[in-house]
Amino acid sequence: MIKVSVLYPNGPGAKFDMKYYLSSHMPMVKQRIGAAMKGVAVDEGIGGGEPGSPPRYLAIGHLFFESVDAFQLAFATHGGPIVADVPNYTNTQPIIQINDVKM
């Protein structure tokens, strides 16, 4: 199983609309990609390691696929409208990382 993590960096002026992301963006991603996506997870950054410190990322979205090929096929097919929706909930430039789920 692979996990595609989309990390939205924190920083001066950085904004992330979690309500829109949960109620509109993620349902659209699920609906478009369909059965190729095996699961999703959403994290909201609330702090760093030290008490009172800010989180490095405002939010992190995780999309699960059977394989890198399955992810790449899904995004080649459906990536356009998904990426086009990003400015509707954030002004940040997300970092994408593909992970092999080990545990």
Added chain:
Amino acid sequence: MIKVSVLYPNGPGAKFDMKYYLSSHMPMVKQRIGAAMKGVAVDEGIGGGEPGSPPRYLAIGHLFFESVDAFQLAFATHGGPIVADVPNYTNTQPIIQINDVKM
């Protein structure tokens, strides 16, 4: 539920021993923290968003707790030997982020 994510940055000369992390570090963390930890997950970075690009993080470990207080109590009690073990599997400086699990 909160998720404490420990991100190990990629970079020149960065090393991460996944075998040690899975077979020795994580079992020790589980054993020491015990029931306060509600779950763990481990990701190995295998690429960035663009095909062939490197991952931002070599690995990401996720520890689940009921609350920030439960995490802070666990680490005040058991953090010493856990942190002391880090140089046994990586030469990187991990970033810690506390997340509120939204989905």
